Amino acid sequence: MRNSLIKKEKTLAKSIAYNRIKILFLLSIKNIDDLNYSIYLVKQIKKLSTHYKVKLPPEIKNKICKKCNLPLIPGKTTSIRISKEGFILYTCLNCGTKKRIFLNKKKDL
Numbered sequence: 392m393r394n395s396l397i398k399k400e401k402t403l404a405k406s407i408a409y410n411r412i413k414i415l416f417l418l419s420i421k422n423i424d425d426l427n428y429s430i431y432l433v434k435q436i437k438k439l440s441t442h443y444k445v446k447l448p449p450e451i452k453n454k455i456c457k458k459c460n461l462p463l464i465p466g467k468t469t470s471i472r473i474s475k476e477g478f479i480l481y482t483c484l485n486c487g488t489k490k491r492i493f494l495n496k497k498k499d500l
């Protein structure tokens with residue numbers, strides 16, 4: 392009985408953390424003019440995901456700079472280039488880190 396209760400609490404905590412991550416990410420995009428604050432919010436997102444063992448959804452994970460934790464917003468904090476090899480190249484304008492996101496995982500199709 393006890394174990395099942397603990398499991399239920401854990402899944403509840405995970406879903407709450409997941410929702411918080413989504414809200415924090417939206418906030419960090421809204422407050423992009425205040426760089427330090429949006430970086431702080433992204434750091435909170437990473438803390439939440441490691442503490443509750445919640446995987447970041449790809450639409451959030453792909454929009455965070457690995458090095459400086461800045462949310463990547465096209466035209467503001469990142470420049471986008473689409474390469475012929477089939478991936479999108481994001482370049483962080485704050486620290487210059489490049490990020491590749493592949494459009495198709497299957498090759499030769």
Ligand SMILES: [Zn+2]
Binds near residue numbers: 456457459485486
């Ligand atoms: Zn960066």
